[in-house]
Each structure stands twice: as structure tokens, then as C-alpha cells.
Amino acid sequence: MMMKLASIALLTLAGATLTPQAEAQTDSNDSMFARDKNVSVLQRPRPDYDAGGVQNGALLIYPELTLGLEFTDNVFGTSSNEESDTIAVITPAVSFNTTWSRHAVSGDASVTRREHFDFSDESVWNFTAGAGGQLDITREANLVAGARYSSLTEPRTSAGAAGQAAEPIEYDTWASYIGGERASGRLRALGRVDYSTFDYDDAPLFGGGIVDQDFRDRDELVLTGRGDYAMSPDTALFARLRYNDRAYDLSPPDVPLLRDSDGYTFDVGADFDIRGVARGVIGVGYTEQDYESPALPDIDGLSVEGLVEWFPTQLTTVSFNASRSVQDSAVAGSGGFFGTSVGVNVDHELRRNVIISAGVSLSEDDYSGIDRTDERLNVTAGVTYFVNRTAGIRASFSYQDQDSSGAAGNQDFSKNVIGLSLVLRR
Template sequence: MRIIALSAAIPLALVLGATAKADQSGRDTGSLPATTRSIIDSRPSQPVAPTGPGSASPEAPSASSHVLVPSIVQSILFDDNIYATRRNKTSDFAYVVRPDLSFAASGANYGFQANAFAERRQYFEQTRESQTNAGASLGGTYQFTPDSQLQARASYLRGHEERGSGEEAFFRTDRPTAFNQFDGAVALNNRYGPLWTSLGLAGLYVNYENPKIGGVTIDQSYRDGGISVANGRVGYVVAPLTSVFVEVAGNRRDFKEDYFSSDGYRVVGGVLLEPGPGARVKGEAWGGFMRQTYKGATLSNISSFTYGGSLSFLVTNDLTFTVEGRREAKESGLNGGVSLIESYGGGRLDYQLMPNLFVGGGVTYLVDSFKNADRRDHYWSPLASLKYVASKNITLGLEYRRLAFHTDDPLSSQFQRNVALASVTARF
């Protein structure tokens, strides 16, 4: 049986569905991609090129500024089922330390952000599960003219596959499988009065190390591969900070074992809500049609509807709501190779109880529908968090996530997993 596990890197902060990025007051600022993501999100999604109207941001500063923020997070983690098994569960504590360095610079016609982190997760008893992760990213925007801008980003992530996610539902290695992931994107955005256009390119590449199963080294080189996307949008501004758009995007999923490679496209329409003064909703949502054509004989071509997006709502001055979702065609090593449709949705509420006390809660849900395999995998994951800002430099946190996995395949194992985290974050 051929097995391919196209798993994205997941640092510890995402195990619990990390809270959104927060400013120094502790308020979650609605950085949506981190608000609801969890270990269930394992196979890499298509990289996305930044797109927008290309107009000067109403919040652009008139003078240059530079901010450097070093920080360190120290945590104690408890996992009651670290191997994600149905029976004979193994629980353990882990000590986690994560130094982080962030830098931001901005001026009248540019903005730049960079971040780097390293993370050590050391289990008390099950030391084979211990791991070291690291990553770095940078991105920015340059405004050529008030109506023309260039956006770009690049990132690197060294991580390990999480137990119980994606292809890990089919087999278990002796130790978590390590991998390196590279991601990059660039987009050129232009505005012509109320009309705007955006052209973008994005790419992602994953390289896996060879793990062991029962002490035997397993060659994982066939899992190495990349995803490239080219997209174009045409939008129209219908109200301040609000646009409708249509998009055509083509993708190539290209793996070392060409059997799993595919080509595809999507045609969608949507709405884009820009940040700015007085904006209470930001983000985008879209829907339409997708098609993916696979090379392998056992991988069915997919023609179906698709959707995606992420939105952040400032419901009141004390309450924020974030929601995201997507529907994509992917591939799996199940039964020697099958295609699948992955549907994902998640939402989160964060409420400021007191000036320095925040509570949050939410849920994520993911379904993998495998073609020609008579199988559907379901992941439910509620979460809760509590954050106390002791000072402008110290933040205390408690987080809890429950992950429940169920599959229609009677021969596969179900499992439930509870993870709790207590953390102290120090900013300098």
C-alpha cells in the first residue's frame, strides 16, 4: 500500500487552536488564520497570493516607524492521549519553551513584517515524542502609486506531524515525522477608479524526513512535493472598504511520485471587506466551482462546488467573532491512492471581561470525503481559553481543546483527545 501524508507544519500554538494575535493590551486583534486552526488541519491547502484593490490604506502612516518585539513563551502542556489511540491511552505532560522575535517597519508607502521562532517540546515520560520546531517569515507591501501596490511574503517552517491527523489516521510511526515546509507568494494590485485588478502567484513545497515503523526506516521521499497557484481577480468597489470580485485561479499539485500529481482550477465570486477607520468587519468570502484532474488511475477527477474565506467581526467594543472555512480537492494514500474533498469550518468568540481579562471559545469541524473508498472522516474540536494580562510585559494563559475523530470505516480506529495548556508569555 502506498501512503502519502501531505501534512502541513503545525507548531504547538496551533495544537490548541491558538488565539489570535494580540496587541500589548491583550486584546485579540483578529488574525484569523490562527484563531481556529488545529491539529485536524493536516494536508496542505493551496497557498494563497495576497490580493486587494491596491489603494493606499487609510491607516498608512505619514512617518516611518520601526518596532522590534522579542518575547518568550513558557508552557506546561497535558495531553491525555498523545498517540491518538482508541484504547490503551497514554497521557503525559510536556514542558514547552518558545522564544520569538518580531519586527515591523512602516512608512508612507510601505509596510514590512518579519518573525522568527524556535520551539522545544519536551515530554516528561514519553521522551520519543519530544521535538524541536522552528520557523521564520517575512512579508510586506510597497505602494508604487496611490493606485498600484506590490505585496509579497515568504516563510519557512520546520515541524512534525501531529498524531491522529490526516494520513496519521492510517498508520503510526515510531516518532513524529519531521518535515520542512517553504511558502511564498507575490501579487500586483491596481485600481482604476472603483474598478481594481489583482494578479498573483503562490507556491508551497514540503520535504519529509524518513521515519521508522517498528524500527524499520521507511522511505518518505515520494511524499515530497509542491503546490503552485496563479490567480487573477477583477473587483468593483460598491461601498467604502467593500468590494465584490470574480476570480479565476489555476493550480498544479506536483509530487515526487507523479501518480498523485494533478492540475486544477476554480472560478468564484465573492466579497472583500478591507480594514480601515470605522470598519467592524474585515476579511473575505467567496464561492463557485472547482475542478481537479489527477494522473493516478485510482484517483477520481473532481468537479464540484467550492467555497472559502475568513471574516473577523467587531460585534461590540468588547466582543469579537471570527469565522473561516474552505472546500478543496486533495489526495491521500488510502487504498494505494485516492482523491478526496476536504471541507473545513471554524468559528471563535473572544470577550473582554475586564480591562486585563479575556475569555474565548469556539469550535472547528473538518470532513474528508474519500472518493472510491466509501469512507468519510470527521473531526470535531471545541476549544476554550482564558487570558490574563498581568502587565504590559507579562501575560498568563489557560487553553483547552478536545479533538474527537470518527470515521465511517468500521476497520479504522476512532479516538478522543484532550489537551490543556498553561502558559506565561514575557515580552521585552
């Protein structure tokens, strides 16, 4: 199944570009790497309905408040004794960006309260805030940097112990990055450093006891280097190398296994933007993750990463995505797993202020070191109605189904969620 999904991923992305290509047109920006020829349905400006923001000098500030209700028929993501609930969702948020002609700074912050009507122990707070900037050294060279902090809770459908805990598992993350790029004619070089930390809180178990999550606390370092060669103003080929180091806070004898690892992914691909047809990035290569503990087997194989947007008409955007990568496991006894996913999403502008969306995705997590494979199906649908520049309404539906097999498999479940929200903004 894993290789089948990987094959589907490649065929899906390849098929997205097998359309009659319009004659390439050079954008007004003469850079060989400008990727602004197409605008998706969700990105398209709507002057009569877009929020104007609050001008404060060189800053444009966008405050927003979302008020929503959700209904789910399986709160805990269980295969039996399913419980339904209604959840009130309140999210105040703010974002900003500069209006300078050169350089840029942007940021955002939001707080979300999810209040369960029947199961109050499931009520949670989530918070995230981040900022980043770009320093334009020359027209074709820049430096970027940014940071983000998040205090979140794991969904009940996660692969770890969330399903057995009496309360949702909380965790904090810090993420920062610095990078730069330089283009010259048909050549471009990019480099980036990402550093992240993960800190998970323990949680009480149903029936008493504590589920210890300290074994998941870790630091991650990712170094990325990439070189591009522009075949034309529409298309560039690239080669990319990413190295990662994952260092866990705990080691034996505090935990049974040393989960530290390092690895790399090398891939080649294409970055394209063909006016009126499609745009996207596709990379295919090889990945390997080596674990320090001899009890945890190394993982290696095909890597895939891609997102392609197809524009059959100006009113419709079809997005294809696929990925295959090694991810850390939240299950004790397994160092990591190969996560493979493919998906397609359609956004259609029914009217200037009405957008309908639908999507479907398939994913598979194949665990290393234990006998477990999780297969998931996700289906989504939604309608967004822009009332005016300061208000909008969204109705949504999602369906998730999981089939977990193997001696260490998790439980199977299905879950439906219906939502309705009102968005107020300036």
C-alpha cells in the same frame, strides 16, 4: 454529510451578516477598498499592556519567550490503550516591522521545543522563519513578495502514517510568493503567484521497519487572479480564478501511482467592512482537480471559502469561518479528498487586560479513490491575562474527537489537552 456541512457553511456565513445594518460611514481614507472600519477584540490596541518593542532605526523589533506546560490524556491519538503525558513547551521568538510612511518590510522567526516527560521519543523541535515586504508604487498600486521556511513535525492525530510511526514524522516546507494590485475608482485588480515545496522524512515503525513518506514530496504552484467592483466604500463584489499544479518527486515504478495533478477554483463573492456591524470575505464557486493517473479519479464540486467577523458590541467579536476545497491526500491509494469545515469562535474582553475565548468547529474529509471519511469535532476555550507590558498568562483547553468510517478508515479517538503558559516580551 459532506453536502450537509457545505450547506451549513453557506448558512452560517450568510447568517452572520443578517443583522440590522448601520448607516454606512466613509472612512477618512477615501479608497473604495479600505477595510479598516472595525477592530476586533484581539487586534484592539492596549497601550498599557502592548509590548513596546525595541527601536533600531526604522525597525521595531519584538522579542518574546513563551514558557508553557501541557497535559494530554491521549498522546498517540489512539482509540484504545490511551496514554497520558505532560509536555514542557519553550518557544523563543522574534518579529520585526518597519516604521516607514511608505513601503513596508516585516518578518518573524521562532523555535519551539516540546519536551515530553514520559515519552521522550515524542519530544520534537519545530522551527519557522519568514519575511515579506510591500512596495508602494502609487497610493493605489503596490507589489508584494515574501518567503518562509519551516521545519515541522506532524501531530499524532494527522491523517497519514503518524499514528503508526514510532517517532513523529518530520517535514520541511519552503514557500514563496509575489503579487500586486492596482485600484482605480470602483475597480481593483489583483494577481499573485505562490510556489511551495514539501519534503517529508521517513520514520521508524513500532515493532521495526520504516514508514516511507517519500511519496508525499512535492512542489506546488498556485496562480491567482481576482477582480473587484466596489458597490460602496463598505462593500465590493469580486470574481476570482485560482489555478494550481501539483508535481510529485516520485513516479512509477518508484511508487505505484502517479500522483501529479492540476486544477482550478473559480468563485465569486463579497468583500465588506460595515462599521460597528461586521466585516469579512465570502467566496462560493466551483473547483476541479484532474489527476494524471487514470487510476486516481478526478475530483470536482462546490467550493466555499469565507471568514466573517460580527461585532455585537465593542467588547465582543464573533468569528464565523467555512471552507470546502480539494486537498492532497497523505494516504497511499488516494490522490486527494474534499475537506469541508465550519466553525465559530467568540472573543470577549472581560476587562481591558482579560480576554476569554471559546470556539467550536466541525470538519469532514471525504477521500477519493478509497472508502474513507473522517469527521472531526474540535472544541477550544481559553483565558488570556495581560499582567503588564512585558508579561502575560494564558490558560487553554481543547477537545478533539474523530470518527473515521469506511473500509480504509483510520481509528476513532478523542483527546483532551489542558495548557498553561507564561509569555515574556519587550
